[in-house]
Amino acid sequence: MQARRSAILFAWLLIAPALLYIAVIVAYPLVETFILSFTDASLKKTTNWVGWVNYEKIFNDTFGTVIVRTFIWTFFSVSIKMIIGTFGAAMLNSAVPGRTLFRVLTMPPWIVPMAIGIFMWGWMYNGQFGMISGMLQRMGVVDGPVAFLAYGSTAFWATIFTDVWIGVPMVTLYMLAAMQAIPQDLYEAAWTDGAGRGYRFRRITLPLILPAMITMSMLSLIATFNSFDIIWILTRGGPSGETTTMIIDTYHTAIGSKKYGEGAARAVLICIFLSIFCFAYFRVTSRLSQEHAR
Amino acid sequence: MSYDKTALINRYKWYELIGIYAGIAVFLTFVLAPFVEGFLVSLKPLSQLFSSPYRFWPENGSFEAYRTMWVSVPGFARYIFNSFFISTVATVIVLLLVVPASYAFARFEFKGSGQLLGAFLAVNMFSGAVLLIPLFRLMRSLGVLNTYFAMIVPGVAFLIPSAIWLLRTYMMRIPRELEEAAYVDGAGYFYTFRRVVLPLATPGIAVVAITTFIGAYAQQFIFALTFNSKTEYMPLPIGLFAYFGRQEVIWNELMAASFVGIAPAMIVIFFLQRYLVSGLTAGAIK
Secondary structure: OHHHHHHHHHHHHHHHHHHHHHHHHHHHHHHHHHHHOOEOOOOOOOOOEOOOHHHHHHHHOOHHHHHHHHHHHHHHHHHHHHHHHHHHHHHHOOOOOOHHHHHHHOOHHHHOOHHHHHHHHHHHOOOOOOHHHHHHHHOOOOOOOOOHHHOHHHHHHHHHHHHHHHHHHHHHHHHHHHHHOOOHHHHHHHHHOOOOHHHHHHHHHHHHHHHHHHHHHHHHHHHHHOOOHHHHHHOOOOOOOOOOOHHHHHHHHHHHOOOHHHHHHHHHHHHHHHHHHHHHHHHHHHHHHHHHHO | OOOOHHHHHHOOOHHHHHHHHHHHHHHHHHHHHHHHHHHHHHHOOHHHHOOOOOOOOOOOOOOHHHHHHHHHOOOHHHHHHHHHHHHHHHHHHHHHHHHHHHHHHHHOOOOOHHHHHHHHHHHHHOOHHHHHHHHHHHHHHHOOOOOHHHHHHHHHHHHHHHHHHHHHHHHHOOOOHHHHHHHHOOOOHHHHHHHHHHHHHHHHHHHHHHHHHHHHHHHOOHHHHHHOOOHHHOOHHHHHHHHHOOOOOOHHHHHHHHHHHHHHHHHHHHHHHHHHHHHHHHOOOO
């Protein structure tokens, strides 16, 4: 009994520094954000309690549109990432010569400084001389140069496309790991029964990687919802606000306009949405694992 | 049975092989296109970049931009140094916090330990932007805006969760018997941790150190953008971003600078890819 207690004490001692760090850098600011969201905090010296005013403003403002846009942006980015990433993993999972090299070649977008990858996209989207516009012109798809980042609709899809590009390596490697964890004898049994390759993929691979797909889409959803660098570097939320997501709007309000209170209310809303995602995710996974156990 | 079934079911017919290679080619084209284009741009003379019609391959390509960018991207050497400095300090702090904590999570189960681990991982849920307002006010009142401190300390929090996850998985694989033998011999917890566990965990710690460094090098953006406006402290992404945002960007030099900036990550990938792929996906499958 005595030894047990000292073990617990030792464990707490080991965890304490990290816990304290997170408490100061994450937990305390979270609480502070919540409190600030009910005040009119700004650069002024005085700060007054204003109740729900900041939240009411959110829905009177254009923020309603921003919320909807954020969801659309996230939905398309995550879905496309998952499709391309799973496709890539299936290809890289094949036992063909050179696969180790191919696997390594998927990693750069994820591992190099994100901003630098985005600069390269900034050039590719360049209206006058960029690669995509240039290629499209040469192929005769368009007559003149296309400035992708200058128009709302194209800029919206351009930022999604870049976000997909950044996220795909992570999805690919994760799905690849999931595919490699599938026991080989399942395939052997199916093969002995005369099942073809496509059938084996549909009936063995896909069901068995489903839990990993759900986990990955969840992680991807959180990262995408929080995506800041890509939009900020490419468009800063423009043109005329057409690529402004909740994170970008929060940054504009809080840091750009120094309206800390209003920015905090937006941040709280982001936290609420993310908590709902996580809650839904745990419900889905626990139900899945129960079905699996049955 | 003497034949290897695994080899048999993995054998592809010729048209399947073509299909797979075509699929890989399409996939890798998507992943690598910006790098290929960026590299070609860095080789082109500026006049060629700004001429119609668009040409993919450079004519009279040269590495000239790699020489001139040291002068025309002001402060480039300083940005590189800053990026390295920030990432190194961040990695050291992460290791000091995470090595003990992940051992505790790997070996000791106590009331609430699972929830506590979950709480650490939940940090990943929040982006810097959500915490930015209080952190900004905190840094301002501490008087540390425009210092390395403000760029390093908040960023570390976001490197902790994945480091704990990775190292915990690694430490759970270390055989428990050695520690138990030490306890039987009368060694205390702390002595066992330092003399038995730490040496065995060194390879895992090395992988975590490398991934943390890359993470810190790759992701230093929002805190550096918000908490620092001084050129001499800017890390590479922010320094180049300031340059990128100008009216007239000398694109071939920006791309040359980008490639010099990503060289460290590329070298790491090249030498450590085996550990990286297995290490980064270790936490993926329970």
